[in-house]
Amino acid sequence: ILGGREARPHxxxxxxxxxxxGEHICGGFLIAEQWVLSAAHCTEETDGKLFQVLLGxxxxxxxxxxxxxxxxxxxxxxxxxxxxxNEDDLLxxxxxxxxxxxxxxxxxxxxxxxxxxxxxxxxxxAGWGTVTHSGRRPDRLQQVERPVLSRDECNHRTRHDHSITxxxxxxxxxxxxxxxxxxxxxxxCNGVAEAVVTAGSRVCGNxxxxxxxxxxxxxxxxxxxxxxxxxx
Ligand SMILES: O=C(O)c1[nH]c2ccc(F)cc2c1NC(=O)[C@H]1C[C@@H]1c1ccccc1
Numbered sequence: 001i002l003g004g005r006e007a008r009p010h011x012x013x014x015x016x017x018x019x020x021x022g023e024h025i026c027g028g029f030l031i032a033e034q035w036v037l038s039a040a041h042c043t044e045e046t047d048g049k050l051f052q053v054l055l056g057x058x059x060x061x062x063x064x065x066x067x068x069x070x071x072x073x074x075x076x077x078x079x080x081x082x083x084x085x086n087e088d089d090l091l092x093x094x095x096x097x098x099x100x101x102x103x104x105x106x107x108x109x110x111x112x113x114x115x116x117x118x119x120x121x122x123x124x125x126a127g128w129g130t131v132t133h134s135g136r137r138p139d140r141l142q143q144v145e146r147p148v149l150s151r152d153e154c155n156h157r158t159r160h161d162h163s164i165t166x167x168x169x170x171x172x173x174x175x176x177x178x179x180x181x182x183x184x185x186x187x188x189c190n191g192v193a194e195a196v197v198t199a200g201s202r203v204c205g206n207x208x209x210x211x212x213x214x215x216x217x218x219x220x221x222x223x224x225x226x227x228x229x230x231x232x
Contacts, residue, residue, distance in 0.1 A: 129181030
């Protein structure tokens with residue numbers, strides 16, 4: 001998160017850190033007791049290794065009550081996700097067991113209504129991604145508020161040049177922005193997860209390249225189908 005600040009500890013009990021060998025790779029969030037939603041691109045360089053999911057954390061390194069690392073039973077990237085574009089950039093992770101819910105570990109409801117968030121709506125995004133242009137990695141969860149940018153604005157030739165589909169949305173990226181390591185985290189508007197930070201490589205903090213998110217409502221049926229099929 002560029003231009004943000006340290007989050008109030010444990011005000012985002014839905015936040016997850018997707019880790020490989022103890023290293024934070026991407027964000028994610030708890031959508032059900034045994035399920036985390038993140039971004040498919042985050043699995044690109046993991047050559048088939050399964051993530052571990054850290055829940056209940058504020059600091060990535062310090063011991064905290066309710067902080068717990070969960071093993072993953074299954075990772076299901078959306079079938080439409082690919083390495084060439086940001087389309088269908090969603091990843092479902094089934095935890096080995098149901099997460100133990102408490103004040104620091106909670107599920108976050110996601111938007112199911114197929115209606116765009118109005119341009120100008122101020123939403124918030126949190127993550128353990130880079131906090132400086134030189135790539136400094138924070139130990140504690142950061143957050144930033146960002147206004148939604150209309151799809152037409154975002155698709156302007158000088159911005160994302162018509163690559164933003166109806167299944168995506170954008171936020172203003174002037175100075176305050178998401179960055180590497182924030183991908184997979186939720187864009188929360190009025191307390192509801194509207195979208196997921198896309199994990200394609202994008203310059204951060206440049207107003208010419210707004211933040212890109214995968215809207216969740218268009219994928220509600222896929223999410224329900226996968227969770228229902230693997231609910232054994
Ligand atoms: O965050 C992303 O957009 C993104 N997209 C990817 C694609 C492949 C892939 F193998 C990884 C990623 C990845 N995450 C990262 O590189 C994470 C490791 C870097 C990081 C940045 C800041 C703080 C902690 C760790």
